[in-house]
Amino acid sequence: MDDLHGCVLALTGGVGGAKLALGLADVLAPGQLHLLVNTSDDFEHLGLSISPDLDTALYTLAGVADTTQGWGLAGETWNTLQALERLGGDTWFRLGDRDIATHLWRTQQLAAGRSLSEVGAALAQRLGVASHIHPMTDDRVRTVVHTASHDLSFQQYFVRDRCAPAVTGFSFEGIASARFNSAVGDALRAGVFSRIVVCPSNPYVSVDPILQLPDLWQALRDSAIPVVAVSPIVAGMALKGPAAKMMSELGVPATALAVAQHYGQRYPGLLDCFVIDHSDAPLAGEIGRLGMAVAVTSTVMQQRQDKRRLARFVVREALA
Amino acid sequence: MDDLHGCVLALTGGVGGAKLALGLADVLAPGQLHLLVNTSDDFEHLGLSISPDLDTALYTLAGVADTTQGWGLAGETWNTLQALERLGGDTWFRLGDRDIATHLWRTQQLAAGRSLSEVGAALAQRLGVASHIHPMTDDRVRTVVHTASHDLSFQQYFVRDRCAPAVTGFSFEGIASARFNSAVGDALRAGVFSRIVVCPSNPYVSVDPILQLPDLWQALRDSAIPVVAVSPIVAGMALKGPAAKMMSELGVPATALAVAQHYGQRYPGLLDCFVIDHSDAPLAGEIGRLGMAVAVTSTVMQQRQDKRRLARFVVREALA
Secondary structure, three states, X not given: OOOOOOEEEEEEOOHHHHHHHHHHHHHOOXXXXXXXXXXXXXXXXXXXXXXXXXXXXXXXXXOOEOOOOOOOEOOOOOXXXXXXXXXXXXXXXXXXXXXXXXXHHHHHHHHOOOOHHHHHHHHHHHOOOOOEEEEOEOOOOEEEEEEOOOEEEHHHHHHHOOXXXXXXXXXXXXXXXXXEOHHHHHHHHOOOEEEEEEOOOOHXXXXXXXXXXXXXXXXXXXXXXXXXXXXXXXXXXXXXXXXXXXXXXXXXXXXXXXXXXXXXXXXXXXXXXXXXXXXXXXXXXXXXXXXXXXXXXXXXXXXXXXXXXXXXXXXXXXXX | OOOOOOEXXXXXXXXXXXXXXXXXXXXXXXXXXXXXXXXXXXXXXXXXXXXXXXHHHHHHHHOOEOOOOOOXXXXXXXXXXXXXXXXXXXXXXXXXXXXXHHXXXXXXXXXXXXXXXXXXXXXXXXXXXXXXEEEOEOOOOEEEXXXXXXXXXXXXXXXXXXXXXXXXXXXXXXXXXXOEOHHHHHHHHOOOEEEXXXXXXXXXXXXXXXXXXXXXXXXXXXXXXXXXXXXXXXXXXXXXXXXXXXXXXXXXXXXXXXXXXXXXXXXOOOOOEEEEEHHHHHHHHHHHOOOOEEEEEXXXXXXXXXXXXXXXXXXXXXXX
16 A cells, blocks of 8 residues: 555454455555454364464465455365264364364463463464464453353354344453554554454444454544444345344344444444445445445445455545 | 184284284184284474384284384375475484374374273274274383483384493382283183293383283183293394394393293293204203293294294194
């Protein structure tokens, strides 16, 4: 970017956010992108410490993600899982053979006392990723999905039960005492970032757990860095995942406006600009009255060039 | 076996012993073979609880072992390990993708509080093995390989260092307080076994850790069940593995006689019969003077029929 000085901090969850993250990595100078990634859907499974959103960011930026399937590694094989099925083991979480290597390595490193941040930095370096992929925290935060009848862990809800249960709300175990990523905190205070981007990730289960880290919210309120969010809802549909279904179950219209209202109410004053798709242009006036600028562009990212174009828009034009 | 009543208990280590175990499983009625398997070369690697000798027995009796390579599973793939190598992880212990499923499952079950015995029984049941594969103990025993300059764990010595260091001796951490397998103990006291077979496994690192379990040695001394051992050394060479090399490093001639002397000195009165190969027939007289019967047959097991023939010999003819 010839006219963007400084680094960009992007808050992201899984696949939807990683698309914009890839665009940002493409259009920024190497090393200028810092991702702050949701870890509240991390979990322990088969004795492995699994960080789905960190791995989605890692695999996407390393160019090894399976973009057809939408998750996991390209060219993946499933021999361990098949053998585990024969043994009667849990196979609802689809772990590919190569993906298991990541989990084995992370689990071993964590057991040896390294932090999730250190492990993530080493993984990125080993896969040749120049961008910085930071877990939102090195502390343990876990999303609890509430339904009318029972609570579920996030992966039980998301993968095992395929988002079928109607949700009534979410909570984030451990968040009150979790401290947000210290390297990002240092960079924030040092004025490294010229822009903060909230990727088009799920507001409830990807972005909320990041923004509700008490000291992150404090730091962002104290900061004057422009914050731009991209709506994950386009024309009443989620770009990826269960966001629209969740909104409807929570009694909220599945619209870009409702996402803007959610951010405006939970994080007053945070967003300087809300980016919506052309198809949602009629909502611009009402979103504007929430006290944030509105920018309209094409936000659906199918091709690599779509990702780059939206990335350029978000860091250069949205607040121009 | 038309003329063998009761079950057979076979003490075994890894690949060499598993060959005879397979023959025994073939010639005995289903469920009549009980293996008591060395667990002192178990180890924790990449966060996985790995039991190499139990798995060799399991895979061999389930008919899924890689008999060409001599270890692991037939038709195995190596995608996890390749990916782990890319991450800079430890890859000296060759874990195949399907094999990893066994370790993941065992590790998860042990973490959930099940014993190694319970896990092993479940694995055998799931792989359709009618024989009983018992770990020698549910307690933690670990072989330490001593060399002139340093100590090594067994797998460091055996796999990582390819048995290159010259050994000066062995010790078995935890053995003094370990109790031998309780199900086998109950069966011994109940008179279930009509014969005990010491498979042609490594005397120092496979059989010794089993026989040196204090309460097992006590139980065998108190028992009148005939004990037959098969020499793992044939014509001065080990059938499999580093036994001959170890003997030479320990200053012992690598002969069937020296094996018989080792057993005779360490476990006086234990062996009723020592089985040697035709090529070692000249040693029969001297072995007989150690106070045990000597039986001579073909002990090299290349084909399945060799295993069955030796198994028949050991349980039927050796003490006839």
